[in-house]
Structure formats: structure tokens, C-alpha cells
Amino acid sequence: MSKTIQMPALSPTMEEGTLAKWLVKEGDTVSSGDLLAEIETDKATMEFEAVDEGVVAKILVAEGSEGVKVGTVIAIIAEEGEDVSAAAAGGASAPKAEAPKVDPVPAKAAAAPAVTAASTPAPVKAASDDRVKASPLARRLAEAKGIDLAAVSGTGPNGRVVKADLEGAAPAPKAVAPAAAPATALAVAPAAAQDFGIPHEAIKLSGMRKTIARRLTESKQQVPHIYLTVDVQLDRLLKLRTELNAGLASRDVKLSVNDLLIKALGVALVQVPECNVQFAGDQMLQFKRADISVAVSIPGGLITPIVTGVDSKGVAAISTEMKDLASRAKDGKLKPEEYQGGTASLSNMGMFGIKQFEAVINPPQAMIMAIGAGEKRPFVVDDSLQIATVMSATGSFDHRAIDGADGARLMKAFRELVENPLGMLA
Template sequence: MPIELKMPALSPTMEEGTLAKWLVKEGDSVASGDILAEIETDKATMEFEAVDEGTIAKILIPEGSDGVKVGEVIALIAAEGEDASAAASAPEKKKEKEEEKPTPSPSLKEGGEQDGKSDAPAQSSPSSQGGDRGVGAAVKADAPKSNEDRVKASPLARRLAEQKGIDLSGITGSGPGGRIVKADLDGGAAARPAQPERAAGDAPKPAAATPSQPVETDIPHEAVKLSNMRKTIARRLTESKQQIPHIYLTVDIQLDALLKLRSQLNASLEARGVKLSVNDMLIKALAVALIEVPECNVSFAGDQLLKFGRADISVAVSIPNGLITPIITGADTKSLSAIATEMKDLAGRAKEGKLQPNEYQGGTASISNMGMFGIKAFDAVINPPQAMIMAIGAGEKRPYVIDESLQIATVMSATGSFDHRAIDGADGAKLMQAFKRLVESPLGMIA
């Protein structure tokens, strides 16, 4: 029997993916560890390795196919010594045999019985049937009536309702005796399906979300198919804004001391080929602040609150297909040079779609920096199941009070978005205060 090659689950949450590219073709010999295909998940494009040895007998799912379910057979491998052509035709032969099997009647059982009863005609007696009613009458009496038979409606109304797919049982008729007439079907209410009655005191159920309808427009345009990543971003951010009560807290932070320290550190790290960015230092500052204010290093989990013992910072990175958040694990304990080196590697592989699931799934909080685009301030959307995200604006020269005198300083605005189910406003304010202090006195984060 051929070996079935199934769509792999390349991440814990993956339910389907896109078979982006086959790296083998029918007739190729493969060994364990060979790269067979590239699979596009909701976050990255990953390589799919062979586990078994053999010959690619048949490719069942062509490259470029979207929505391939996890566990679906995508190809067949003929084992060593097995005829590849025979292996390729095995599924068709199996299907033909199944179709050739006679299908027994579901109502007939062994011995000619029907549903456990004899197929002999039933005998009626006056005492059991009530007078001269026969079997036919008894069967007719037991037959259930359809909703249409119980509803009083004119023949024209019934015909129109059938054409429009309208359930007459949910319409109140305006004709004689409550009879439904054509006029009752012309109103807007008739076009809506009937809703089940609700018992007194029952809370109304929220309306189910409906998929977006295609937009009809005469404006010249191009319809671009959404990638798996863009679909996931749309779904998760919609859920975040609908389900998480966001609270936003903003502080202005002086950057001059941090910029001076960065310049000094880069001069000393130049020989090692390491260059710190401002964002590397802000990652460290957020991580240390989360450890100082553990009430914000949490995650809301239904009837539980998860309190984390380390700060894993998810860093928003823009890539061609959307956005991904590689994680600096344990950023509170790592040196600035280690964070810079790791971030450079993660960002590079993120843009190539080569991150592993464990490198972008998880994290205890996020940071998103749009300062390089000149954005002064913004409110970021929380990345569930995390409970906070720090939005960083551009550093710019502003009038700023220093030592009770108005001076010109480099100042940036930082806005924290907090899940108010898990984090109180006062605790969020403490985190923003700690973050501001660490950035303005940066030696505190590396001491």
C-alpha cells in the first residue's frame, strides 16, 4: 500500500494552509529529511520535510492550492520495492470497489423484516382500530403534518413564499381569520426568516457575524486575494477590538539621556559588529518595567488571571504580507547587545517568512514602534491573549521643562494599551511611570 503524505500541522493553532510550492515531482525518489514542499501558514512560509523513504507516486494537491485542511492527503509515496504507477492508481481502484458494492436498503433487515417488524400485512381488529377503520386509515392518522399544512394561507401566498424561500409559519396573516395573503409577503418583515420564540427572561443572543459582501463599483480597481496572514490579522484584530475593553495611557518621555548612552555603547560595541537601535533599548526598558510592575505582566484567561514570571516581548515587524511579532524571550534578563543581535536575526528571517512557530507565538506583552515613519503618537490594538501593548511615537525636538526651565529636548510620546479586564488603570499608570523613568535614566535598565 502507498504511504499517504498528509497536510501537516506546522503550528498548534493551524487548521488549514496553502500548499505554496512543490519541491519534488512525481517519480522523484525521496529520503527522510528531504524538503518536499513549502507550506504557507497564517504567519510564515515553512518547509515540509519527508519522514519516509520512497518514490513520489502521485501528487494529489497542486501547488498554489488554498484552504488545504490539516490531515488531508496531499500526495502518495510508493515504498521501496512498490510499483509507483500501481501505488498511484490504488486510491482510484479502492474508490471503484466501494462504488461497486451493493447498497442495502436502510429499511430492510435480515429475514425480510422492516425496522424489526414483519413484512406481513398488519391485521386490524374492531377493538384496536375503533370500528371499521383499516390499516390505511391508521397510517394516515399518524402521518405528521407539515408546517405549510398547518398555516392558513392563500394559494398565491404559498406559491410566492416557496419562490422567495419564506417560512410562512413566522408570518402573521392580515386576511380573514388570520389567513396569510400576498400583501403580507410584500413587507420587509416577510423577507426575514422566522425567529424562534424566546421564553420570558431569556437574554437575546447576539447576531452572528456575516462575511463581508463583494463590493460592486465602477471605479477602476484590482481585486487582490487575501493571504492567510492577512485573513488571520483581520480576524484576530476584529476579535480584539470587539472583545477586549481597551484603556489607553500616554506619557511624554525625554530621550536625550538614552540617545547619549546609545552612542557610547555603540562606540564600545563596534569591534564586535553590534549596533544598538533605540528600539532595542525600548524593548529592554519595557521588559524591566513589566518585572517592576508585575500586575501588568499578565493575561486574562476567562475565570483566571495568568501572572508571568518573566517578560517575553513581542516586537511588531512589518513584512510584505502584513505584520508579524517575533519574540525576545526573557528580555528583562538579556543584555542590550544580546537583544540587538537576536532582534536583527528575527527581523531578517521574519521578512523572509522563515520564522518557526515558537519564535512568534506567545509573548507576555508587545511593543510597536512607528517613530521611523514620523508618527507622533498612536493607539495600538492589543494582541490577544496578551493584556498590553506599548505604542512608540517619533522622537522630535520639542519645548520641554527641565530643572524648572523651558528648554528644547528630544521627546517622544508612548501610549500603552491595556486590557481593562486584567489591568486596572492605576496599575497601567504605574507601568507607564516605570517605563518613562527607565528611558529617561537608562543606566537603571542595565545596572
């Protein structure tokens, strides 16, 4: 008996994806574990493996198809000994399968709750309309006029409702719109495009850009941000980095400043556990280790691969892991578990010469550290004014979960670790 291949849910929150490329063709024999296709989600491109063996009888969704819903039948596999032509013919009109259920996401990797809109709902179609015999034209007219077909007597063959039966029929009473939700729960509709005759190019939003827009809007609407900034002297860190790189040269490891800042944030979060948390409605999750999501710019958007257990890893291991994650992120080859989760984030724009900025929290996390450029500034060192390399670091905190005083303690711990870097290597 032939088997249907459905569009897989490659992450707990995936609802649709792009079938980027078929790696097999009709007539190919496949075994369990063979690669069937490349699927693009809003964050990465992943390879989809066969579960059963057989022959690819028919491909139902062409490669390059966008917006393919999870659970949609995309191909038919004929079992060994089965007539391939018969299997293909039977699957040509295969209906969309029910989307498979996905296990609930662990609390620390759960996506932020959707924003609820309080706009007036669309007219509700009568539940009985689909069971009433009516011509296609009559159905369209009834829907346009708001007429309940179940309340109309049909004069066509076998009681079929036709166009003439709708003349004089009264529209169904409109449902009363529910009371508006508080203003804080409203989703702000995007402004309509206005070009004013200015020459321009309309660029279609990618799935990634749509997700970024939605999640950041939700973050700013739902999460009360508080921002705390400290100036941090970098000279000792830069000196230590030079010494460590000299010692690691034989291992082909070259530490970046960002690698050391990731380590400093991880250690600081463990030292101030009140900031290594997540707001979860009627409770708060306090994490026992620091998993740092690091912002990486990729073509078309931004992704945050996660370095796990930063507080207990050596800086060489962090550097090696970060280079691998960043490389695969730019190639769209990260696995969902490599960018979903994390207990806090770090975003560094110093390489662009940005002195200071305030980053948007990445839900469901409760804090993100924004790193500015290190620059030579007049700075008081040992009670005297000197020239030092200084950077500004700004923490964005979810005020529902983290009080200002605790956020200040984290920023203090972070600054002390960067200014006395041997402490975070102990």
C-alpha cells in the same frame, strides 16, 4: 504498503494552508528528514520534512494550491520494493484523511476565543436524507424547497424518490431560531462592497490579511481597552546608545533605539508584574519573565516575532536576535514558536514620523506599547524650560486584567528606565 502524506498542521491553530512549492517530484527517492514541500500558512512559509523513506509514487495536490485543509492527502509514498505504479494507482482517489489532533496550546500561546455569532442558523438538512434513495435532481429540488426526503414515498426503481414524487410534498417544519445573544456577543458582518462606478481593482485578501482582520476585530469586540500616554525624554538614552555602539563596533553590533525600548519594556513589566499578565476567563496568568512581541511590517501585513526573556538579556543580544527575527519574518521563514506567544507587545511607528497612536491589543496578551517619533520639543528640564528630544508612548491595556492604577505604574516605570537608561542595564 504505500503511505499517504497529509497536509500537516504546522501550528496549533492552522486549519488550512497553501502548498507553495514541491521540493520533490514523482519518482524521487526520499528518506526521513528530506524536505518534501514548502507550506504557506497565514504567517510564514515553512518547509515540510519526510517522516518515512520510500519513493514518491504520486503527487495529488499541485503546487500553488490554496486553501488545502489540514489532513488532506497530498502525496503517496511507495515503500522500498513496492510497485510504484500500483501505489500511485491506489492513491489516485485517496480520500481526505481525518485531520490530526493537535495538542492544546499552552495558556500563554493560546489564540483568542472565536467570536460567536447569533445570526439565524441555516436550515438543517434532515439527518436521514443521505440514506434515502433519490435521484440527484430530486435531492436538489428537495433541498431548495425544504422537503424532508425521508417523508416522501418514492415511486422510482427500488423505491427511489424522483422529481414527480415531490409534487405536492409539504416542506419540513422550520426549526425555531434560538433566542438572540446579547449584542456584545454579535459578530459585525462586513459591509458589502460598493464601487459606485469608481474605477478600481479588486485585490484578493491573503491568508495573513484575513487573519489580521479577524484577530483585530475580535480584540476590539472582546477586549475592553484602556489607553495611558506619557511623554518621555530621550536625550540620555540617545547619548548612551552612541557610547554603547562605539564600544560594540568591534563586535559588529549596532543598537537601535527600538532595541533599548524593548529592553525598557521588559524590565518595566518585571518591576510591575501586575501588568505582565493574561486574562484567562476565571483566572489570570501572571508571567515570571518578559517575552516581548515586536511588530514588524512585512509585504502583505504585519507579524510580531518574539524576543524571549528580555528582562534578563543584554541589549547586544536583544539587538542581534531582533535583527535575525525581523530578517526571517520578511522572508516568511519564522517558526510558529517564534511568533506565537509573548507576554506583551511593542509597536514603534516613530520612523514614519507618527507622533502618537493607540495600538490594538494582540490577544491573548493584555498590553501593547505604542511608540511615537522622538522630536525636539520645549520641555521642562531641572525646573527650567529647555529644548529636549521627547517621544510619546501609549500603553493599551486589557481592563479585564489590568487596573488603570497598575497600568499607570507600568508607564511610570517605563518612562523612568528610558530617561535613566543605566538602570535597565544593571
